[in-house]
Amino acid sequence: MLSLTAPTHDESRATGLESVLRRLVLATLSFLGVGYVLVDAPIILLLAQALFQIPISSQQNIAVLSGRIMFLMAAVVLALVGFLFILSGVQFYERSSVRGVAFLSVLLSCFYLLCLGVGATLLLSAIALNTVLLILSPILTMVGAAAYMVPSRRFQLTGSVLCVVSGVLLAIGITSTPVLDLAFGWGIPFNGPFMSMVTLESVVVVVGPTAAFVNSVFSDRREHRPLTHIFPLIVALVYGIGLFIGSLVLSFSFWDLIWKSPWGGPFHGLSNWAMSVVGFWSASLVLLDVGGIILIVTSCLGFVFVAREYVQL
Numbered sequence: 001m002l003s004l005t006a007p008t009h010d011e012s013r014a015t016g017l018e019s020v021l022r023r024l025v026l027a028t029l030s031f032l033g034v035g036y037v038l039v040d041a042p043i044i045l046l047l048a049q050a051l052f053q054i055p056i057s058s059q060q061n062i063a064v065l066s067g068r069i070m071f072l073m074a075a076v077v078l079a080l081v082g083f084l085f086i087l088s089g090v091q092f093y094e095r096s097s098v099r100g101v102a103f104l105s106v107l108l109s110c111f112y113l114l115c116l117g118v119g120a121t122l123l124l125s126a127i128a129l130n131t132v133l134l135i136l137s138p139i140l141t142m143v144g145a146a147a148y149m150v151p152s153r154r155f156q157l158t159g160s161v162l163c164v165v166s167g168v169l170l171a172i173g174i175t176s177t178p179v180l181d182l183a184f185g186w187g188i189p190f191n192g193p194f195m196s197m198v199t200l201e202s203v204v205v206v207v208g209p210t211a212a213f214v215n216s217v218f219s220d221r222r223e224h225r226p227l228t229h230i231f232p233l234i235v236a237l238v239y240g241i242g243l244f245i246g247s248l249v250l251s252f253s254f255w256d257l258i259w260k261s262p263w264g265g266p267f268h269g270l271s272n273w274a275m276s277v278v279g280f281w282s283a284s285l286v287l288l289d290v291g292g293i294i295l296i297v298t299s300c301l302g303f304v305f306v307a308r309e310y311v312q313l
Contacts, residue, residue, distance in 0.1 A: 035290075039288065077115065103149055114134075144161070188250070237299035
């Protein structure tokens with residue numbers, strides 16, 4: 001029987017807030033996806049150019065060449081993750097399931113980190129603890145994510161615990177290894193592997209799996225359902241702040257070095273083509289800045305939505 005009762009004022013406001021959140025999530029993932037693709041494009045071009053400048057004349061040069069190839073593969077994979085961000089945003093806006101795309105994004109992100117870890121080991125020509133952590137942590141995350149996708153409470157708990165452990169190991173590896181600077185050697189404050197501030201990114205890779213653990217524990221309890229939404233919002237808020245600040249600092253660092261390049265610095269002597277690519281890299285970081293701002297706004301509205309859920313319990 002159809003209900004002829006008009007929606008209440010609170011219900012209309014809740015529906016309106018949910019619609020705004022869906023639009024913001026779509027905008028956020030679209031900006032981040034396009035931003036990752038455009039930011040990785042100059043990285044791919046610069047690394048590809050560097051490959052042709054390394055002569056295969058010694059074992060050390062072969063190791064450096066192999067390391068650069070792994071970094072090049074990592075940049076291509078992160079660009080693919082950017083495309084998946086856009087796809088997941090569209091699916092979320094259309095109320096379709098994003099579980100499969102999210103799982104594929106996690107796997108590709110792990111493969112991206114694995115390429116960075118192997119590449120860093122080759123460039124350093126030594127096996128160090130920090131690079132070992134960059135290799136071990138994504139492998140553990142892949143296993144944990146696969147277990148988390150199994151429709152079993154026991155497997156989900158096991159998978160989320162594995163992801164938390166790998167997140168802690170990854171945080172140690174991120175904070176102790178200037179990954180991108182190993183590939184370019186410019187001596188500037190590069191961001192973390194996912195283009196956010198290193199410190200805040202290390203927090204995100206720990207809190208993110210913790211959110212999955214909380215969800216696996218309380219997902220079937222209606223009274224605790226808002227709690228399962230709080231941790232993802234914290235992850236989004238911290239990552240948004242780190243992405244905004246990190247991209248802004250890196251962009252200004254690029255422009256400062258470009259301005260000083262006629263007199264010295266790491267950009268001194270670069271060809272006009274390479275300088276143009278670096279300039280495009282700096283400009284494309286603006287998209288990640290905007291994505292970070294929208295992500296912060298979305299997180300704040302998400303907390304409002306969760307507060308309304310608590311009131312309605």
